[in-house]
Amino acid sequence: xxxxxxxxCWGGGWGLPSVHSESLVVMxxxxxxxxxxxxxxxDNTWRGSRGDVPILTTEDNIISQPAKILNFLxxxxxxxxxxxxxxxxADTLAYIALIEEKLLPAVLHTFWVESDNYFSVxxxxxxxxxxxxxxLILPGRMSKGALNRILxxxxxxxxxxxxxxxxxxxxxxxxxxxxxxxxxxxxxFFFGDTPSTLDAYVFGFLAPLYKVRFPKGQxxxxxxxxxxxxxxxxxxxxxxxxxxxxxx
Amino acid sequence: xxxxxxxxTPPPSRWAATRRLGLGNPRARGGARRWxxxxxxxxxxxxxxxxWPGLAVTLxxxxxxxxxxxxCESEPQPAPRLVAAGDAGVSEEDAEGREERKPRARGRxxxxxxxxxxxxxxxxxxxxxxxxxxxxxxxxxxxxLLSDNAASLAVQAFLQMCNLPIKVVCRANAEYMSPSGxxxxxxxxxxxxxxxxxxxxxxxxxxxSLSDGLDEVQKAEMKAYMELxxxxxxxxxxxxxxxxxxxxxxxxxxxYGSPYPxxxxxxxxxxxxxEVRRKMKAIGWGNKTLDQVLEDVDQCCQALSxxxxxxxxxxxxxPTELDALVFGHLYTILTTQLTNDELSEKVKNYSNLLAFCRxxxxxxxxxxxxxxxxxxxx
Numbered sequence: 024x025x026x027x028x029x030x031x032c033w034g035g036g037w038g039l040p041s042v043h044s045e046s047l048v049v050m051x052x053x054x055x056x057x058x059x060x061x062x063x064x065x066d067n068t069w070r071g072s073r074g075d076v077p078i079l080t081t082e083d084n085i086i087s088q089p090a091k092i093l094n095f096l097x098x099x100x101x102x103x104x105x106x107x108x109x110x111x112x113a114d115t116l117a118y119i120a121l122i123e124e125k126l127l128p129a130v131l132h133t134f135w136v137e138s139d140n141y142f143s144v145x146x147x148x149x150x151x152x153x154x155x156x157x158x159l160i161l162p163g164r165m166s167k168g169a170l171n172r173i174l175x176x177x178x179x180x181x182x183x184x185x186x187x188x189x190x191x192x193x194x195x196x197x198x199x200x201x202x203x204x205x206x207x208x209x210x211x212f213f214f215g216d217t218p219s220t221l222d223a224y225v226f227g228f229l230a231p232l233y234k235v236r237f238p239k240g241q242x243x244x245x246x247x248x249x250x251x252x253x254x255x256x257x258x259x260x261x262x263x264x265x266x267x268x269x270x271x
Numbered sequence: 272x273x274x275x276x277x278x279x280t281p282p283p284s285r286w287a288a289t290r291r292l293g294l295g296n297p298r299a300r301g302g303a304r305r306w307x308x309x310x311x312x313x314x315x316x317x318x319x320x321x322x323w324p325g326l327a328v329t330l331x332x333x334x335x336x337x338x339x340x341x342x343c344e345s346e347p348q349p350a351p352r353l354v355a356a357g358d359a360g361v362s363e364e365d366a367e368g369r370e371e372r373k374p375r376a377r378g379r380x381x382x383x384x385x386x387x388x389x390x391x392x393x394x395x396x397x398x399x400x401x402x403x404x405x406x407x408x409x410x411x412x413x414x415x416l417l418s419d420n421a422a423s424l425a426v427q428a429f430l431q432m433c434n435l436p437i438k439v440v441c442r443a444n445a446e447y448m449s450p451s452g453x454x455x456x457x458x459x460x461x462x463x464x465x466x467x468x469x470x471x472x473x474x475x476x477x478x479x480s481l482s483d484g485l486d487e488v489q490k491a492e493m494k495a496y497m498e499l500x501x502x503x504x505x506x507x508x509x510x511x512x513x514x515x516x517x518x519x520x521x522x523x524x525x526x527y528g529s530p531y532p533x534x535x536x537x538x539x540x541x542x543x544x545x546e547v548r549r550k551m552k553a554i555g556w557g558n559k560t561l562d563q564v565l566e567d568v569d570q571c572c573q574a575l576s577x578x579x580x581x582x583x584x585x586x587x588x589x590p591t592e593l594d595a596l597v598f599g600h601l602y603t604i605l606t607t608q609l610t611n612d613e614l615s616e617k618v619k620n621y622s623n624l625l626a627f628c629r630x631x632x633x634x635x636x637x638x639x640x641x642x643x644x645x646x647x648x649x
Contacts, residue, residue: 088555113574117495120502168553175553202491 027061030092032077034064034152037234040264042148044130045089046077048227052093054263055218058101067154089227093220104219111214115221118206118213121199126228128173129196129242132189133232135169140237197245204249211258218259230256394462396476404459405438406430407445413529414443417607418508423455425467425599430457431635432590433479443530471592481591489586493593496578496585500593503571504600506556507564507614513547515561517610569617572601576621583630590631597624598631 030053032046040062041047053060065076075087079095086092097104104112134145149165150158178188203225212218213225232246233256247253408423409415415423423439430437437457442448449456449465456465464473474480482493512523527543528536551557556564575597584590585597601624605615618624 109577110580113577114492114495116570116574117492117499117578120499121495124498124502172553175550202494205487206491 027081028058029061029063029080030077031063031065031080033149034066036148037236038260039230039234042231042235043076044127044227044231046227047230048089048223049077049079049092051218051226051259051263052096052103052220052223053101055223056096056101056103058096058099065152067152067158093223103217103223106217107214107219111219115214115219118203118221119224121202122224122228125195125199128177128192130228130232131169132173132192133237133240133242135166136173137237137239139239141166143238144235193242196242200242200246200249200252204252207251207255209251212255222255222259225252226256226259230260396478398460398477400435400477400479401460402436403438404436404457405440406455406457407440407442407448408455409445410441410443410530414526415441416523416526417512417603417609418505419446419454420607421505421508421600421603422453422467423599424603425596426455426457426470428598428631428635429467429471429481429592429595430474432481432595433474435474435479467592467596481589482586484589485586485591493586493591496575496593497596499571499574500596500600503567504604506551506554507568507571508600508604509547510551510556510559510564511561511609511614513544514551514556519544521610565613565617568614569620572618572621572624576624579623579627581623584627594627594631598628602628602632 030046030049032050033041033043035041039047040050050060050062052058060079077087077089077092079086079092081095086095096102104115107115133140135141146162146166149162153161173188173192174185177192178185207213210216213221229246229252232240232243233253237243406423406426409419411420427437427439445454445456446452450463451465453466456463457470459473462473464470482490485493511518513519523544524537524540528540530536531539548557559567579585584594586593601618604618605625605628607615609615
């Protein structure tokens with residue numbers, strides 16, 4: 024049997040097993056593929072590392088980014104894409120690229136850059152899970168990293184002002200949500216009846232947006248109007264994460 | 272006398288009153304007035320028959336041109352914000368292709384609001400595609416880089432697929448002329464549009480579209496695959512050009528700075544390299560090795576190959592902008608000589624992609640008497 028796989032990631036809240044998108048992607052994929060992951064939640068003791076989360080620790084090596092973790096799990100025969108055709112596999116890559124390009128900047132903005140949200144929700148939550156005095160530094164650094172990423176990838180001329188960039192990224196994100204909703208239609212998962220990598224990614228990015236209560240969530244409002252995506256998130260939460268719902 | 276002026280003194284100058292009112296030196300004012308008139312002269316971009324003489328409207332991107340002294344800020348701005356295209360115009364007239372002015376990449380332009388964009392696309396819709404539309408890119412032989420060549424070829428292929436005539440013009444400062452800082456850009460009538468996305472929308476506003484026949488799900492797939500190509504192929508090209516030491520030293524620095532004198536060529540090349548490296552670090556590609564990047568390219572090509580299958584184009588019978596984009600990138604990768612051939616080897620593994628490129632080249636470039644561009648390293 025495979026050696027125990029330990030995943031350290033940010034904890035949960037608001038009914039989610041994890042509030043961090045990338046950690047949630049890995050946890051969802053592990054549930055879909057049946058990989059026995061031991062989830063270690065980062066708390067405010069000094070044990071464990073806090074950079075580059077989520078991190079998968081096995082006996083031999085340490086793997087850090089979601090894409091690499093998923094590749095590793097696939098090599099260990101925990102494959103959720105077993106039944107997909109070649110074209111569906113290609114579609115998966117394309118939709119993941121679409122989510123990362125169009126949806127991720129707006130999600131980062133909602134969580135980390137929008138000051139109302141950041142100071143009232145995100146920062147207290149993360150600071151309570153990081154030991155003092157790192158709790159004064161790390162959330163600020165994560166916020167600056169998010170702003171940096173948004174500006175460097177989307178803030179190119181002619182959109183130099185953050186306001187204009189914001190308008191553009193929210194427009195793109197709403198369009199991306201509409202596209203995902205059209206693609207999902209009325210089926211339970213994106214490719215038939217069993218969940219796959221794409222479902223893990225979509226769930227990972229949408230569920231925090233859906234569940235976490237923000238003071239300023241225009242993207243949340245848009246998402247809640249797309250009922251099939253909300254139903255998709257709720258279904259996955261109820262079927263795969265029921266036991267951990269109580270941890271919220 | 273009641274006037275209080277002693278006889279023999281000269282009458283008070285009529286300028287004294289203005290000076291007292293604090294209006295400054297009227298000569299300077301007159302000069303400023305003359306300067307403003309010169310700025311509005313129609314000698315910049317020839318806009319025959321246009322309703323905005325002397326100014327160019329940019330679709331999807333506009334900027335408030337900053338002249339020294341910031342005179343623009345005091346002028347009342349009509350909506351939408353219009354560009355005094357002094358730079359683009361003057362540079363275009365120069366037949367030698369010399370750079371007319373200093374690089375303006377540090378300017379702070381303002382963007383169009385959504386209402387302005389709608390207004391401008393209405394203008395776009397009223398005029399048919401002119402015969403003298405031009406596409407600007409960097410110098411083909413000595414300056415242009417892999418990623419820019421791919422983008423330019425993609426736009427050319429797209430316009431060929433739409434049956435719209437376009438003339439390709441090479442300028443050393445094309446990157447600075449472009450409204451968004453990226454090449455290629457097209458100059459159509461009195462509008463300047465850059466990058467494939469806005470160009471596709473602009474062409475659609477004029478009534479030509481390749482993706483009208485697709486349903487909603489297919490349009491979503493097309494957008495997703497275009498993002499895949501941008502996310503993986505374009506980023507890999509940028510990585511290879513600017514973050515891989517061998518390529519940077521041998522090819523990129525020499526090519527990027529070739530039209531400029533020393534030391535400007537080194538300064539500009541290092542500056543661009545710093546910008547690209549910063550961006551790579553922000554999106555998480557900073558720590559990737561070349562092998563990992565090549566693996567990503569392989570994955571992307573595999574996905575494209577699986578999606579294409581045995582069909583002639585990605586959405587069966589008719590080519591779309593996705594086909595143009597994929598062709599631009601793959602053809603450039605296949606025909607560009609770099610320090611090593613690993614990148615093109617990855618593409619050559621997939622025979623249906625090779626056949627796809629060959630098919631588009633034959634159908635849209637050779638058949639119409641044009642030779643598609645291929646870049647050789649100097």
